[in-house]
Amino acid sequence: MARHWAAFIALGLASATPAFAAGQADAKGFVEDSTLNVLLRNAFINRDYRDGNQDKREWGQGIVANFESGFTQGTVGVGVDAFAAYGLRLDSTRRRAGAGGIDFFKQEDSTGKPASDLAKGGASLKVRVSNTVLAYGDLRPSLPVLNHDDSRLLPESYTGTLLTSSEIDGLELVAGRFHAQSRKSDEGRDSGGLKGIDVIGGSYQFNDALSAALYFSDVDNVVRDNSFKRQYVNLNYALPIASNTLSFDLNGYRTKYDVSGDKNRIWSLAATYETGPHAFTLAYQRSSGDVGFDYGWYQKAGGTGNGGASIWLANSYWSDFNGKDEKSWQLAYAVDFGQYGMPGLKYRVAYVRGSDIDTDVTTRGKEHEFFNQISYTVQNGAAKDLNIRLRTSALRVSSDAADYNVSGREVRVFIDYPFNAF
Numbered sequence: 001m002a003r004h005w006a007a008f009i010a011l012g013l014a015s016a017t018p019a020f021a022a023g024q025a026d027a028k029g030f031v032e033d034s035t036l037n038v039l040l041r042n043a044f045i046n047r048d049y050r051d052g053n054q055d056k057r058e059w060g061q062g063i064v065a066n067f068e069s070g071f072t073q074g075t076v077g078v079g080v081d082a083f084a085a086y087g088l089r090l091d092s093t094r095r096r097a098g099a100g101g102i103d104f105f106k107q108e109d110s111t112g113k114p115a116s117d118l119a120k121g122g123a124s125l126k127v128r129v130s131n132t133v134l135a136y137g138d139l140r141p142s143l144p145v146l147n148h149d150d151s152r153l154l155p156e157s158y159t160g161t162l163l164t165s166s167e168i169d170g171l172e173l174v175a176g177r178f179h180a181q182s183r184k185s186d187e188g189r190d191s192g193g194l195k196g197i198d199v200i201g202g203s204y205q206f207n208d209a210l211s212a213a214l215y216f217s218d219v220d221n222v223v224r225d226n227s228f229k230r231q232y233v234n235l236n237y238a239l240p241i242a243s244n245t246l247s248f249d250l251n252g253y254r255t256k257y258d259v260s261g262d263k264n265r266i267w268s269l270a271a272t273y274e275t276g277p278h279a280f281t282l283a284y285q286r287s288s289g290d291v292g293f294d295y296g297w298y299q300k301a302g303g304t305g306n307g308g309a310s311i312w313l314a315n316s317y318w319s320d321f322n323g324k325d326e327k328s329w330q331l332a333y334a335v336d337f338g339q340y341g342m343p344g345l346k347y348r349v350a351y352v353r354g355s356d357i358d359t360d361v362t363t364r365g366k367e368h369e370f371f372n373q374i375s376y377t378v379q380n381g382a383a384k385d386l387n388i389r390l391r392t393s394a395l396r397v398s399s400d401a402a403d404y405n406v407s408g409r410e411v412r413v414f415i416d417y418p419f420n421a422f
Contacts, residue, residue: 037418058091087153118185149307149309285326292322292326348372
C-alpha cells in the first residue's frame with residue numbers, strides 16, 4: 001500500500017497545474033464560504049422474524065448538525081469541518097434491541113438494555129492546494145471499499161487522513177488511512193474498535209455516457225484471521241435511445257484474506273431502461289470463491305469495520321444476496337409521479353431471487369425478497385425538502401440456508417427534514 005500512496009501523491013503533484021487551479025483560486029474565505037446544515041430524522045425499523053427467532057424493533061429521533069468552513073485565501077487554503085449528533089430512543093426493549101441490521105442504540109454489556117440516548121461529534125482540519133484537499137480528523141468517507149453507514153438513525157464516522165485530488169477534469173483520485181471507527185449506535189471516537197484501513201483509488205468520467213472506477217483497500221483487523229485486501233471495479237454506460245435511455249452498471253469486488261488465503265469474487269450487472277417517468281431494471285449478481293462476501297459491522301464485535309454501506313452491488317436490499325457461491329436475479333420497476341401532477345412522489349418495487357447458496361448442509365440453498373418503497377418530498381412551503389419514506393421487505397430463506405440468513409418481514413419508516421441554518 002505504501003507504493004500506491006507514493007504513486008498517488010506524485011500524480012497529484014504533477015497534475016496540479018495552474019490550468020486546473022480554480023478550486024483554491026476561487027476561495028472567498030474561512031467565514032464567507034461557511035455553511036451549517038441540520039438534519040432532523042425520525043427513524044423506525046421493525047423486523048418480524050420467522051422460525052421462532054426473536055422479533056427486533058427500534059425507534060428513535062435524531063438530529064445531526066454539519067458545519068463546513070470555507071478555505072482561507074492564498075495559495076494554500078485552510079479550513080475546518082465539524083459535526084454533532086444526538087439520538088433519543090423512543091421505543092425498544094432489552095428483547096427487541098440488538099439486531100445487527102438495525103443498530104440504533106447499543107445495548108449495555110452487563111444488562112443488555114439499550115441506551116436511552118446518545119451524543120457524539122467530531123471535527124477535522126482540511127488543507128487545500130489548487131483542487132487537492134488533505135483532511136485529517138473525524139471523517140465520513142463515501143467510497144465503495146469504505147462507505148460510512150448513514151441509513152440508520154445516526155451516521156458512522158472514521159478517524160484518519162483522506163487525500164482527495166480533482167486536478168484533472170472528470171478525474172477524482174483518493175487515498176486514505178483510518179485508525180478509528182465511531183459506531184452509529186454508540187458514543188466514543190473508536191467505539192467500533194478499528195485497527196486500521198488503508199484505501200486508494202479513483203473514478204473517471206470519460207464523457208456524458210461512460211464512467212469507470214477502481215479502488216483498493218487493505219483491512220487490518222483486530223482478529224488477524226479476518227484481515228483482508230479488497231479491490232473494486234465499476235463501469236457505467238448510458239445509451240440514448242431516442243428520448244429514452246438504456247444504462248448498464250457493472251460492479252465487482254475481489255477479496256483475499258491475509259492468513260487463510262480464502263478468496264471471494266462477487267459482481268453484478270444491472271440494465272435499466274428509462275422512458276419518461278418509468279424505469280425498468282433487470283440485474284444479475286454472482287458470488288464465487290471459498291467464502292461469501294463480508295462487509296460492515298465492527299471489528300470489536302467480530303465484523304470487518306469497513307462501513308455498513310460498503311456494498312455497491314445491484315441486488316442489495318434487506319438481504320444482500322452475498323452468500324458463498326450464490327447467484328441471484330432481480331426484476332425492478334420505479335416510477336416518478338412528477339409527470340402525473342404529483343411532484344416529489346416516487347415508488348419502487350423489486351423482486352430478487354437467489355439460489356445455489358453453499359452452507360454447511362447444502363450447496364442448493366435459496367432465498368427470495370419482495371421489496372417495496374414509496375417516498376414523498378415536500379416541494380415548497382415551510383416544510384420544503386421534508387422527505388417521508390416507507391419501505392417494506394418480505395424475505396424467505398430455505399431451511400437448509402438458515403445459518404446464512406433468516407426469513408422475516410421488515411418495515412422501515414424514515415422522516416427526514418434537512419434545512420440550511422446558514
